[in-house]
Amino acid sequence: MSSHNAFWRGESSRLLVDGTLRHGRAGEFPTLNPATEEVLGLAANADAADLDDAVGAARRAFDDTDWSRDTALRTGCLRQLNEVLRAHGDDLRALTVAEAGVPVALTYGPQLDIPVADLMWFADLADGYAWSQDLGVAAPMGVRSRRTVRREPAGVIAAITPWNFPHQITFAKLGPALAAGNTVVLKPAPDTPWCAAALGRLIAEKTDFPPGVINIVTSADHSIGARLTDDPRVDLVSFTGSTATGRSVMTTAARTLKKVFLELGGKSACVVLDDADLAAACAMAAFMVCTHAGQGCALATRLLVPRTRYDEAVEATVAAMSRIRCGDPTDRRTICGPLISARQRDRVEGYLALAADEGGKIVCGGGRPAKHPKGFYVEPTLIAGLTNDTRVAREEIFGPVLVILPHDGDDDAVRIANDSPYGLSGAVHGTDPDRARSVAARIRTGTLSVNGAVWYSADAPFGGYKQSGIGREMGVAGFEEYLETKLIAEPA
Known part of the structure; x- marks a missing residue:
């Protein structure tokens, strides 16, 4: 051209x-x-x-x-x-x-x-x-x-x-x-x-x-x-x-x-029900939040998992996220490239420091990749140990950062998902389609994916509830x- x-x-x-x-x-x-x-x-x-x-x-x-x-x-x-x-x-x-x-x-x-x-x-x-x-x-x-x-x-x-x-x-x-x-x-x-x-x-x-x-x-x-x-x-x-x-x-x-x-903005929730394939759902959540270094308003950045399987979910998410590397965006294998600017990287790193102050634990990532001394990269990061009332769990970070939170059943998962000033997108994973559909119907967001289905299309309206x-x-x-x-x- x-x-x-x-x-x-x-x-x-x-x-x-x-x-x-x-x-x-x-x-x-x-x-x-x-x-x-x-x-x-x-x-x-x-x-x-x-x-x-x-x-x-x-x-x-x-x-x-x-x-x-x-x-x-x-x-x-x-x-x-x-x-x-x-x-x-x-x-x-x-x-x-x-x-x-x-x-x-x-x-x-x-x-x-x-x-x-x-x-x-x-x-x-x-x-x-x-x-x-x-x-x-x-x-x-x-x-x-x-x-x-x-x-x-x-x-x-x-x-x-x-x-x-x-x-x-x-x-x-x-x-x-x-x-x-x-x-x-x-x-x-x-x-x-x-x-x-x-x-x-x-x-x-x-x-x-x-x-x-x-x-x-x-x-x-x-x-x-x-x-x-x-x-x-x-x-x-x-x-x-x-x-x-x-x-x-x-x-x-x-x-x-x-x-x-x-x-x-958005702070969308990926809800994993207790009948879901936990490893597959956690892997999908990890992949999505790392896409384009997490710089998407509709990406799910809160992962809600059954409390009884919380440790297992953390382990599965770490395993998936650890396989995702920051990479050169010209490489066709890369899904997690750089952040847009030094200013945006500083913002993301500020939230990572805040997570520790709020009692959270960075269980995966959290730093700048040694392989990329140049460029505005941040490693794919999983934060555990927080509650939904913390700033890191409530505010939009716009980086490859996922917060994992426990829930105590479907009603509690819906409550946590809706306990946000935002309402842009989200996801639900569960083996029983009627149950997953019922949970999705109660989450107050403009778009929702059930079991990995894609909502984006020219003929499909996109937008949010509340402050989204x-x-x-x-x-x-x-x-x-x-x-x-x-x-x-x-x-x-």
């Missing part, structure tokens, strides 16, 4: 504003390889004026063009983007591994290939969607009226994305937002600006998206996101990130009464987050 290959030669990335690739007015900022700590290159650094231009372009594209009304144009552009992304997939794959530290094996699934394919699902959905519904004739207050419900795009969307799944989360916002007829200003995390900038260059150079429909603004200035949320020209904010930042987004958006979608967010992403529910409802009454 010409854009990506140019990046490797040291060329800086660009912003995409009003269909044009341009430098940021605030200069440039570096992006790092988290596996080597080397500077990959420079990214365009937007300032408030760049953001103002991007929002203005999105506003004009929505208000003054046929984009919002031309479904065929929108779905055609999405299908074209899918083709372009697939054609440049290997270059995007290498870029994602280098910048985000994503194990390359995951880019053949949820880190790249699957979300690219998901764009087609949203294009097909828009083509067949019932944009209007006839409610028939009624006579409210004696006036015969024919009522029609119309679904229309919300307007200008501020899409603010994190670094852990730089393509999946971006396309989970762009796909439905664009298919629904909105225009978008995308503000990616400063840790992964090139992933977003490569997308911007492909859109500008290889697709027929009209100017202003998609704008991509990279910046090292975190206040840019707040400005975007506060801008009265923005109609809806779609944010994925920490719960703390989500609160700020919601507060700022309230000043102009914007609609908000928030996909936030507001609204749903993906599926028809995710598409409709980007729509407004209008009722038109005419004389009958």
